[in-house]
Amino acid sequence: MPEKILAVDDEPDMLKLLSMIIREKTSHEIITTNNPLEALELAKQGGFDIIIADLKMPGLDGVELLDAVRKFDENIPVIIITAYGTVESAAETMHKGAFDFITKPFRKEQILYTIDRASKWVALRNENRILKEQLKKGIENSQ
Amino acid sequence: MKGKKTASFSLKDLKPFLWERFHPFNVKSFLILAGIIIPPVLLSGVLILAWMSTIKIKDVVTLNFNQQQLVLAQHAAGQIENSINILKRELSLLSFSPSIQYDEEVFMGKRMDIAFSSIKDEGGLEIRFVKNKDKKTIVANSRGYNLSNPSADDLYYLKQAGREENKGKISLSDVSAKNYKNSQKLIITMALSVWQISVDVTHPVAANKFSGVLLFIIDATALAGETTKNIISGNTGYAWVIDRNGTFLYHPEKWFIGKNAFEVRKAKKPAISFARINTIQREKMLKGMVGTSWYISGWHRGKEGEMKKLIAYAPIPLDNTADNRIWSVAVVAPISEVEGVIHEIQIRQFYLEGFTILTIFFGGLLIVSLMLVWSSSLQKEVKNKTSELIKSESQYKSLIEHANDIIFTVTHDGEIISMNHAGRTFFKRDDEEIVGDNIGEICFNEDSASLQLKAIDDVFKAARLSRQITYPVIISGNKYWLSTNFSALLDDKGEVFAVLGIARDFTERKKIEEQMSHTEKLASLGTLAAGVAHEINNPLTIILGFTDLLKEKVPAYSEYYEILKTIEKQGLNAKRVVENLLTFARFSEYKEENVDINMNLKEVLTIVGNTLSLNKVAIVEELSESLPIVKGDPRELQQVFLNIVNNAISAMKGGGTLTIAAKMIDEGGAVEIKISDTGSGIKKEYSTRIFDPLFTTKKVGEGTGLGLSVSYGIIAKYGGTITFETMTKEESSKTGTTFIITLPAVKAGNSQ
Numbered sequence: 001m002p003e004k005i006l007a008v009d010d011e012p013d014m015l016k017l018l019s020m021i022i023r024e025k026t027s028h029e030i031i032t033t034n035n036p037l038e039a040l041e042l043a044k045q046g047g048f049d050i051i052i053a054d055l056k057m058p059g060l061d062g063v064e065l066l067d068a069v070r071k072f073d074e075n076i077p078v079i080i081i082t083a084y085g086t087v088e089s090a091a092e093t094m095h096k097g098a099f100d101f102i103t104k105p106f107r108k109e110q111i112l113y114t115i116d117r118a119s120k121w122v123a124l125r126n127e128n129r130i131l132k133e134q135l136k137k138g139i140e141n142s143q
Numbered sequence: 144m145k146g147k148k149t150a151s152f153s154l155k156d157l158k159p160f161l162w163e164r165f166h167p168f169n170v171k172s173f174l175i176l177a178g179i180i181i182p183p184v185l186l187s188g189v190l191i192l193a194w195m196s197t198i199k200i201k202d203v204v205t206l207n208f209n210q211q212q213l214v215l216a217q218h219a220a221g222q223i224e225n226s227i228n229i230l231k232r233e234l235s236l237l238s239f240s241p242s243i244q245y246d247e248e249v250f251m252g253k254r255m256d257i258a259f260s261s262i263k264d265e266g267g268l269e270i271r272f273v274k275n276k277d278k279k280t281i282v283a284n285s286r287g288y289n290l291s292n293p294s295a296d297d298l299y300y301l302k303q304a305g306r307e308e309n310k311g312k313i314s315l316s317d318v319s320a321k322n323y324k325n326s327q328k329l330i331i332t333m334a335l336s337v338w339q340i341s342v343d344v345t346h347p348v349a350a351n352k353f354s355g356v357l358l359f360i361i362d363a364t365a366l367a368g369e370t371t372k373n374i375i376s377g378n379t380g381y382a383w384v385i386d387r388n389g390t391f392l393y394h395p396e397k398w399f400i401g402k403n404a405f406e407v408r409k410a411k412k413p414a415i416s417f418a419r420i421n422t423i424q425r426e427k428m429l430k431g432m433v434g435t436s437w438y439i440s441g442w443h444r445g446k447e448g449e450m451k452k453l454i455a456y457a458p459i460p461l462d463n464t465a466d467n468r469i470w471s472v473a474v475v476a477p478i479s480e481v482e483g484v485i486h487e488i489q490i491r492q493f494y495l496e497g498f499t500i501l502t503i504f505f506g507g508l509l510i511v512s513l514m515l516v517w518s519s520s521l522q523k524e525v526k527n528k529t530s531e532l533i534k535s536e537s538q539y540k541s542l543i544e545h546a547n548d549i550i551f552t553v554t555h556d557g558e559i560i561s562m563n564h565a566g567r568t569f570f571k572r573d574d575e576e577i578v579g580d581n582i583g584e585i586c587f588n589e590d591s592a593s594l595q596l597k598a599i600d601d602v603f604k605a606a607r608l609s610r611q612i613t614y615p616v617i618i619s620g621n622k623y624w625l626s627t628n629f630s631a632l633l634d635d636k637g638e639v640f641a642v643l644g645i646a647r648d649f650t651e652r653k654k655i656e657e658q659m660s661h662t663e664k665l666a667s668l669g670t671l672a673a674g675v676a677h678e679i680n681n682p683l684t685i686i687l688g689f690t691d692l693l694k695e696k697v698p699a700y701s702e703y704y705e706i707l708k709t710i711e712k713q714g715l716n717a718k719r720v721v722e723n724l725l726t727f728a729r730f731s732e733y734k735e736e737n738v739d740i741n742m743n744l745k746e747v748l749t750i751v752g753n754t755l756s757l758n759k760v761a762i763v764e765e766l767s768e769s770l771p772i773v774k775g776d777p778r779e780l781q782q783v784f785l786n787i788v789n790n791a792i793s794a795m796k797g798g799g800t801l802t803i804a805a806k807m808i809d810e811g812g813a814v815e816i817k818i819s820d821t822g823s824g825i826k827k828e829y830s831t832r833i834f835d836p837l838f839t840t841k842k843v844g845e846g847t848g849l850g851l852s853v854s855y856g857i858i859a860k861y862g863g864t865i866t867f868e869t870m871t872k873e874e875s876s877k878t879g880t881t882f883i884i885t886l887p888a889v890k891a892g893n894s895q
Contacts, residue, residue: 017688022693047671056677083680088778090750105684105718108691110753116150 003026003049003119007066008039009081010057018052021108026115036060043069048076050118055082055089066096075125077118081106156509177511178181182504193496200485205453208481209435212455217433219382219472220457220520222370225462226265231313233262234335234359237270244339245346245355255283266366268323271358273297275305289679291402296332297358304336304356315461315468318363318386320401329392329401333359351352364400368393369692371472377389378442378483380476387429387451395444411443415449428471431458443477451478459881548644552632555603557582557596560641569648571618588617598629599642606631606639624653629686655859683721687714737889738780740814748803749782759798767806770889773814775861780785783857785852787818787882813888821882824871
């Protein structure tokens with residue numbers, strides 16, 4: 001099932017690359033922005049299944065974005081990409097609830113693999129939700 | 144300067160000095176000797192002087208005493224002589240009386256009575272006038288006068304007086320014992336012939352006829368005793384008188400009177416030799432000499448026994464006739480009288496001498512004992528000090544000998560005076576022969592030697608200075624590092640006599656420090672690189688990403704495809720370089736806190752999870768529950784784990800198993816972490832170098848050679864160890880490497 005992905009990075013070429021990889025290699029839809037505040041607004045409006053965010057961005061960094069997103073959506077997978085590939089930053093973002101942490105430069109397989117996992121996780125989550133709803137309905141019907 | 148032990152300064156050197164100066168034997172023996180010799184010498188001297196003085200005093204006193212006795216004797220003799228002269232004068236006067244000469248009976252008696260009253264005090268008993276005319280005797284005595292018949296003696300004297308040659312001559316008889324009025328008396332008779340030569344109214348012309356003889360009957364004892372009885376010489380001394388035959392005329396012992404002195408003494412005390420007194424009597428007294436002497440007597444005033452007496456004697460000439468009859472007066476006193484006089488002086492002197500001697504003796508004794516006490520306390524003090532010195536020396540020796548540091552002393556020239564056990568062991572010279580060697584010549588290179596000698600020289604020049612220097616030494620071909628502190632050893636004048644060196648082998652620390660310094664250098668380089676890396680990573684990602692995408696759009700093996708592949712390859716190289724640089728970006732800062740190893744290992748596994756999956760590496764976790772907490776910076780420890788895990792992944796080309804194990808060891812004293820891979824193993828030739836900085840087996844661009852050396856530094860910093868076990872396919876079919884990390888646990892109660 002094609003997902004709707006929101007990608008945010010202060011580097012427009014990076015967004016261009018991500019868009020190209022996703023569009024060419026997956027059936028997912030991707031919306032990009034180089035403004036993290038705009039990304040937050042977009043995320044708030046909803047409709048995105050996966051968020052890909054750069055860690056270091058002017059104005060609002062990836063972790064802050066993650067924190068902000070978590071306030072209104074607990075489940076949306078946020079994949080953090082960074083040029084600061086340190087253990088600490090990776091550990092921090094994972095603690096904050098990032099879905100994964102990808103250090104630049106990454107291979108397209110790496111990002112595709114992660115998106116695929118996230119997609120599956122979203123699917124699983126949706127399936128889970130539907131099943132729960134059906135279960136709930138079933139229970140309600142049986143009563 | 145090869146002479147051994149030239150400047151050693153120990154207790155042994157002090158001993159002769161102390162011995163000469165403080166050894167109690169000399170002082171003590173001197174004092175004892177002085178104490179023994181001086182008092183008796185002084186005592187003898189004082190006694191001899193005192194004795195001589197006593198003798199002298201005794202002699203002087205005796206002489207004086209005897210001189211006084213002589214004066215008494217001469218006085219007595221003079222008195223007696225005077226009495227005799229009075230008698231003679233009275234006799235002459237009476238003979239000139241006309242009443243006597245012319246026989247005028249009535250007046251004659253009265254005249255004689257008057258004369259008698261004049262002589263009775265001089266011992267006169269009677270006056271007799273034997274008349275020639277009728278041969279009758281007129282007697283005048285204490286009862287008056289009367290006429291009687293002449294005695295035989297009267298007639299004898301009358302006859303003698305009648306001779307012409309005796310005319311006008313007074314004759315004295317010898318002393319003879321006679322019964323006079325019923326008592327025995329010593330009688331002398333003084334006779335003078337009477338001639339009618341006087342004239343008076345009745346007899347105007349002298350008849351010149353022989354008239355008779357006038358006799359004075361004299362009690363010799365009374366004559367001699369009148370004066371002498373009162374003489375007392377000293378306390379009990381007395382006088383006696385003998386006549387020319389040696390008969391006692393007077394003696395305080397009445398019994399002696401009338402007896403012969405030579406005989407009576409012998410008769411009374413036959414055992415005593417009276418030779419001396421007899422000689423004096425015979426040779427001196429009876430020959431009319433004046434003098435003083437001494438003799439042995441057998442009695443004195445009722446006391447009997449042999450005793451020495453002093454005697455002074457003087458003669459009493461009786462007449463001037465050819466007979467030259469002499470009596471002699473002696474004044475005698477026992478010498479004890481004199482001694483009695485000087486006895487008190489002697490006693491006083493004795494007390495004075497005794498007191499002086501005792502004062503000297505006890506004073507000397509006191510001084511000697513004080514000096515002995517002083518000497519003894521000094522001896523004790525020296526003994527105590529010596530014992531303390533020995534104890535102190537032994538303590539210091541033990542302290543120095545058992546010290547872990549190298550402790551040595553050297554002269555100005557660097558000659559070794561002493562070196563402790565740790566030093567001898569360090570220099571592999573575990574013998575005393577190292578003493579005397581030069582510190583600059585043992586195991587040092589030229590620079591180290593001159594550095595040391597310079598430091599020693601500096602300390603010698605400025606005593607207060609202490610120099611700390613570090614330098615390498617070469618022992619058996621191995622290089623060690625010493626850090627030595629040189630300080631001055633001062634003598635009692637405050638001058639430097641040696642330099643004390645305390646050296647510590649800090650080779651291990653030096654290695655770590657060097658490694659750390661190297662690491663820190665690299666870390667700061669990494670920090671700088673991090674900024675650059677970030678900027679490179681973004682474009683690199685974009686380049687690689689687009690290259691990858693483009694590669695799919697051009698036909699494979701076409702010219703463009705090859706170009707894209709080259710771009711991709713070089714991009715990937717750049718990526719690896721940046722990755723490695725980033726590894727060090729965060730190394731410099733750290734803080735120590737309590738670390739949960741399990742949690743950190745899990746975190747690392749989470750981070751590398753994707754990489755492991757990509758490389759088909761399976762994970763086996765063997766993490767023991769309830770691991771003790773360790774001290775460290777979790778980021779640094781994670782860095783270590785990540786380095787090892789990354790190496791493990793690299794070693795497992797085509798996949799494998801990564802085993803992460805952690806358990807408690809040393810009864811909770813430490814934590815052991817094992818990270819094992821099933822990779823190719825480390826070649827033997829590399830195994831000694833894998834912790835060296837910048838050593839890498841990876842291709843250029845794939846590894847920096849920093850990971851393990853940094854890891855080693857981190858683990859060592861927290862007091863842990865990092866080792867490895869490895870098997871290559873040459874050694875075993877089961878290849879792989881296991882890194883074993885131990886970290887000390889935080890002690891219970893010490894965790895924060």
